[in-house]
Amino acid sequence: MQKKECYICKKTKHVSNFSSYKNREKYQYYTSYCKKCIKEYQKSRPWDNILRGIRLRCGVDGKYFKRGIKNFLTLNDIKELWFKEKAYLLKRPSIDRKNSKRHYTIKNCRFIELSENSRRGGIESSKVRRKIRLKKCGDSK
Numbered sequence: 001m002q003k004k005e006c007y008i009c010k011k012t013k014h015v016s017n018f019s020s021y022k023n024r025e026k027y028q029y030y031t032s033y034c035k036k037c038i039k040e041y042q043k044s045r046p047w048d049n050i051l052r053g054i055r056l057r058c059g060v061d062g063k064y065f066k067r068g069i070k071n072f073l074t075l076n077d078i079k080e081l082w083f084k085e086k087a088y089l090l091k092r093p094s095i096d097r098k099n100s101k102r103h104y105t106i107k108n109c110r111f112i113e114l115s116e117n118s119r120r121g122g123i124e125s126s127k128v129r130r131k132i133r134l135k136k137c138g139d140s141k
């Protein structure tokens with residue numbers, strides 16, 4: 001039975017407790033941290049995921065990229081906002097831009113409930129969708 005020591009909790013566990021990945025030569029590798037520790041770590045650092053989400057949205061394939069919305073937030077900014085706005089009190093905190101035409105900056109961002117954010121975003125994205133549809137109709141003529 002293959003066992004491995006976790007780098008964080010220092011416990012020796014069966015490899016099934018570790019995430020594995022394969023490289024190009026198809027060797028199987030296991031992460032240095034066990035799944036439980038990774039989960040704990042992500043829970044204690046929610047801003048990691050939030051920044052990843054923002055970067056995705058502002059990245060080349062993201063929905064904000066074409067609209068020219070940029071991210072100026074660093075991990076520390078998000079962390080600061082997180083505590084300032086007491087985001088940990090929210091059920092499902094999500095980052096919101098107060099002015100949706102402006103960039104992700106510490107002044108323009110706040111934390112709100114995910115449900116409220118997606119409702120706001122939903123209105124916005126349906127407008128965008130309509131615009132795209134109109135554009136497509138125009139193109140086909």
Ligand SMILES: [Zn+2]
Pocket residue numbers: 006007008009010011033034035036037
């Ligand atoms: Zn561990």
